[in-house]
Amino acid sequence: xxxxxxxxxxxxxxxxxxxxxxxxxxxxxxxxxxxxxxxxxxxxxxxxxxxxxxxxxxxxxxxxxxxxxxxxxxxxxxxxxxxxxxxxxxxxxxxxxxxxxxxxxxxxxxxxxxxxxx
Amino acid sequence: xxxxxxxxxxxxxxxxxxxxxxxxxxxxxxxxxxxxxxxxxxxxxxxxxxxxxxxxxxxxxxxxxxxxxxxxxxxxxxxxxxxxxxxxxxxxxxxxxxxxxxxxxxxxxx
Numbered sequence: 001x002x003x004x005x006x007x008x009x010x011x012x013x014x015x016x017x018x019x020x021x022x023x024x025x026x027x028x029x030x031x032x033x034x035x036x037x038x039x040x041x042x043x044x045x046x047x048x049x050x051x052x053x054x055x056x057x058x059x060x061x062x063x064x065x066x067x068x069x070x071x072x073x074x075x076x077x078x079x080x081x082x083x084x085x086x087x088x089x090x091x092x093x094x095x096x097x098x099x100x101x102x103x104x105x106x107x108x109x110x111x112x113x114x115x116x117x118x
Numbered sequence: 119x120x121x122x123x124x125x126x127x128x129x130x131x132x133x134x135x136x137x138x139x140x141x142x143x144x145x146x147x148x149x150x151x152x153x154x155x156x157x158x159x160x161x162x163x164x165x166x167x168x169x170x171x172x173x174x175x176x177x178x179x180x181x182x183x184x185x186x187x188x189x190x191x192x193x194x195x196x197x198x199x200x201x202x203x204x205x206x207x208x209x210x211x212x213x214x215x216x217x218x219x220x221x222x223x224x225x226x227x228x
Contacts (some may be wrong), residue, residue: 035217037164044121045156045164045207045221049213059215095163103152103211104169111163 004096004109011115017084021114023097029077030054033116036070036081039111040092042094050099051079086116122220137189138223140191140208146218146226152211155161155184155193158222159204167206168193171180173196196203203227 007021008041022034036048047062051070058070079096094112097105123141129146130136140147140155147153156164166175166186173192181196191210195202208220 037219044124045209045219046121047209047217047219061216097164100169102154102164102170102173103150103217104154105156105164106166106169106175106211108163110163 002098002107004098004107005091006094006096006112009113009115011117012086013098014116016086016116017082018086018114020081020083020096020114021079022109023077024077024079024098027098028073029072032105034070034072034079035097035099035105036068037095037097037105038092040089043092045095048081048094051100053079074114083114087116088116090114091116120218122218124206124208124220124223126221127176127207127224127226128171130195130199134198134201135196136198137192137194137202138208138225140193140210142189142191142218144173144212146210147186147191147211149185149213150211153184153186153191154209155182156176156209157202157204157227184205186223189227192198198227200227 003025005023030053033050035050049059053072072079096109098107128136135153155168158164171186171227205227212218
């Protein structure tokens with residue numbers, strides 16, 4: 001079955017960077033977009049961007065342009081989210097999700113909590 | 119990209135129906151058939167419940183149904199059950215390889 005397994009919780013200081021990983025199994029990693037979605041305390045879901053592992057192509061939400069980098073390593077079926085210039089309002093849970101051609105997200109990772117605090 | 123608008127809460131008694139709205143713009147919900155809905159229980163990852171406005175993935179009960187009119191999509195849960203108590207989020211493709219989510223609706227089963 002399709003599984004996305006993410007890296008564990010991180011605690012970072014303001015201004016630092018964080019890198020979250022998402023390892024896929026149960027399907028051909030290169031055949032699907034991989035999206036990143038975050039959920040901040042008390043807030044809803046927020047789409048951050050996607051990567052297509054086949055080519056490494058990316059598309060980022062304007063909100064995160066300049067601070068976010070999404071990469072992937074097809075040899076180990078793993079995608080990465082790199083977020084720099086962390087602020088306290090970046091505290092939240094970061095999810096990876098597989099994207100389908102019908103523009104839905106059908107499988108999700110378990111989430112990676114990130115806390116930004118001095 | 120502005121978030122889609124959902125009511126913060128909705129409720130119903132077991133067996134009743136509840137409908138959640140999701141209002142966007144002519145550039146997202148109104149333009150594309152790519153509206154999807156997600157259920158999220160506390161501490162869990164979201165789960166896909168509806169895609170392409172009205173379609174259900176296999177395994178999702180037919181008590182869950184979706185619709186759309188102009189810039190507003192809706193999710194209806196019929197025959198409410200205790201396990202339906204969760205947060206529900208809508209999402210829409212917004213063009214130019216971007217997506218947008220709603221703020222979420224907490225459904226309470228009374």
